Amino acid sequence: MKVAADSFGGIMIDVKKHSAALLSLPFALVIFGFFVVPLCLVIMVSFWDYNSYSIIPDFIFTNYHDIFYGCVKSLPDLCTSFATYLSSLKFVFITWVITLIIGFLVALFLCFCVHSLQMQIVLFLLCTIPFWTSNVIRMISWIPLLGRNGLVNSTMQNIGLTDSPVEWLLYSEFSVILAFVHLYALFMVVPIFNSMLRIDRSLIEAAHDAGASSLQTLTSIIIPLSRPGIIIGSIFVITIVMGDFITIGVMGGQQIPSVGKIINVEMTYLQFPAAAANAVILIITTLMIIFAMTKLVDIRKEL
Amino acid sequence: MFGRGFTLSLSVFFTLFIVFLYGPTVSILVLSFQGPNGGLTFPMRGFSTFWFESLFDGVGVIDIWGAFGRSIRLGLVVMVLTVILSLMAGLAFRKRFLISSFLFYATISSLIVPSIVISLGVALEFRIIDDAIKVFGDNMGIQWVVDDFRTTMGLFSSGLGAQLTWTLPFGLLIMFAVFNRFDPSYEEAARDLGAGPWQTFREAVLPIIAPSLIGVALFGFTLSYDELARSSQAIGGLNTLPLELRGLTTTVTDPTIYALGTLTTAVSFLAISIFLILFALLRRRTNKPSSSKRSTL
Incomplete structure (x- = not known):
């Protein structure tokens, strides 16, 4: 069939190439119009000037300068920007570690402990269904459990663990991290599960026959071969948590700062160039984390 | 393959994970039937549909039913566009074309660039378009622009675009998975039997991939119906349900918000069920060597 197609000559193939490009055109237009162009605009406008009612085309670095104003001089005390980024990084790191552990163990269970395909599909769907419901609802669903008079507090008081309600359960860093894990653990489960499904079972049998323990099989076969899934899942979780302002807002009781929230607030005051400069720094930070992470994994493999 | 103890502890871990996933949601589903004197937390003080009734009467100043309708309509438009555009792009990506690798990386980036940045970018884009239209209208003396023009931002312009940057990458990735497993000999057979490109697509390719399109x-x-971060800055004057819900978390202090939560979760589950049933039906039709298919080929 391939030979026959080739024998039609170059023109035929060119037409096919163009029809492929044409087929992708509507998709490409949306991605360009609503992603590539807006992203370029963000970078461009981050160098613009603004006053209280309009944005002014310019090429200045004031917006960046304002973000880091006094930051180096005041070290070791943290300025607002550094403190905010550090707080976001802390959330990223803790959420990443927890979701990675959960995602890996859940995928491991689904892939190697459930033996019938039917059961695998059912249990996998069971994990994915919450992903298709509202994030806000999943956030507020913690209120009856963690609130001042919530289930956890009343239970602890009833069995005499504490005398007064524990305050840090809700609208705190704890509840923010809990919500992140609750919302995004699935983003780890799916890619890691996908990678594990591709692992050739005969490799594991061979390891077993050669006398490897479960732990050795895990560390020298399953974990290295799950690496692509682990990286994809990590990138998802890291970028979502890094740019978040909604979960931190709702679960942190609007008290905890985040980069996304700074951008959000600046936009409500129509300070678009300032918001754009913050957005550019947010993207750069996120890219650096992703880059560092993939490198880290690479280097350890080299050793 | 693992030891007994390890398998058992993994099963326990998985069970706890499921409880963790569903527990909180179940608790608000239960609490939405709280009695009229009950509050935001347990215990239940009676069992009633009081809070659903109060929801139907409206929540404060917010037009919750308007937001609900907008979310459903926007979700349906996003759904149709996502299916059609992802399918076309998926077909295109089976061959290499001029900008294929650039488009692929742009699509993946669209998935992982923080949502607030995309929302900001789309808002900026439409603001610049608005400014341009105003300047143009003033210079050309177009009366309605000078008098009435406010903004091009809205549910089905900037809002739709912002949500598509979130749904299209998922759609394309699913299409990749589909076509990676697709056996081209079906197409070749159709072509050998004299079918044109359109007929090959409609009668050989489409029936095979139809269940996956239901997935897309x-x-x-559902991604559109629950989307929040990307549309937050780019939706224009009228909010969708998730955006109104986010506002309500700080203002509503009675179980009405749980009733609303139960309702929107029910809509999500209804959508999931409909799609799963459609999926199963289509799956069964493709797997069965039906007589109708043979006759059309």
């Missing part, structure tokens, strides 16, 4: 549709609708 499910992603398109």
Whole structure:
């Protein structure tokens, strides 16, 4: 069939190439119009000037300068920007570690402990269904459990663990991290599960026959071969948590700062160039984390 | 393959994970039937549909039913566009074309660039368009622009675009998975039997991939229906349900918000069920060597 197609000559193939490009055109237009162009605009406008009612085309670095104003001089005390980024990084790191552990163990269970395909599909769907419901609802669903008079507090008081309600359960860093894990653990489960499904079972049998323990099989076969899934899942979780302002807002009781929230607030005051400069720094930070992470994994493999 | 103890502890871990996933949601589903004197937390003080009735009467100044309708309509439009555009792009990506690798990386980036940045970018884009239209209208003396023009931002312009940057990458990735497993000999057989490109697509390719398209549709609708971060700055004057809900978390202090939560979760589950049933039906039809298929080929 391939030979026959080739024998039609170059023109035929060119037409096919163009029809492929044409087929992708509507998709490409949306991605360009609503992603590539807006992203370029963000970078461009981050160098613009603004006053209280309009944005002014310019090429200045004031917006960046304002973000880091006094930051180096005041070290070791943290300025607002550094403190905010550090707080976001802390959330990223803790959420990443927890979701990675959960995602890996859940995928491991689904892939190697459930033996019938039917059961695998059912249990996998069971994990994915919450992903298709509202994030806000999943956030507020913690209120009856963690609130001042919530289930956890009343239970602890009833069995005499504490005398007064524990305050840090809700609208705190704890509840923010809990919500992140609750919302995004699935983003780890799916890619890691996908990678594990591709692992050739005969490799594991061979390891077993050669006398490897479960732990050795895990560390020298399953974990290295799950690496692509682990990286994809990590990138998802890291970028979502890094740019978040909604979960931190709702679960942190609007008290905890985040980069996304700074951008959000600046936009409500129509300070678009300032918001754009913050957005550019947010993207750069996120890219650096992703880059560092993939490198880290690479280097350890080299050793 | 693992030891007994290890398998058992993994099963326990998985069970706890499921409880963790569903527990909180179940608790608000239960609490939405709280009695009229009950509050935001347990215990239940009676069992009633009082808070659903109060929801139907409206929540404060917010037009919750308007927001609900907008979310459903936007979700349906996003769903249709996601299915059609992802399918076309998926077909295109089976061959290399001029900008294929650039488009692929742009699509993946669209998935992982923080949502607030995309929302900001789309808002900026439409603001610049608005300014341009105003300047143009003033200079050309177009009366309605000078008098009435406010903004091009809205549910089905900037809002739709912002949500598509979230649903299209998922749609394309599903299409990749589909076509990676697709056996081209079906197409070749159709072509050998004299079918044109359109007939090959309609009668050989489409029936085989139809169940996966249902999957794309499910992603398109539910991701849009619950989308929040990308549309937050780019939706224009009228909010969708998730955006109104976010506002309500700080103002509503009675179980009405749980009733609303139960309702929107019910809509999500209804959508999931419909799509799963469609999926199963289509799956059965493709797997069965039906007589109708043979006759059309």
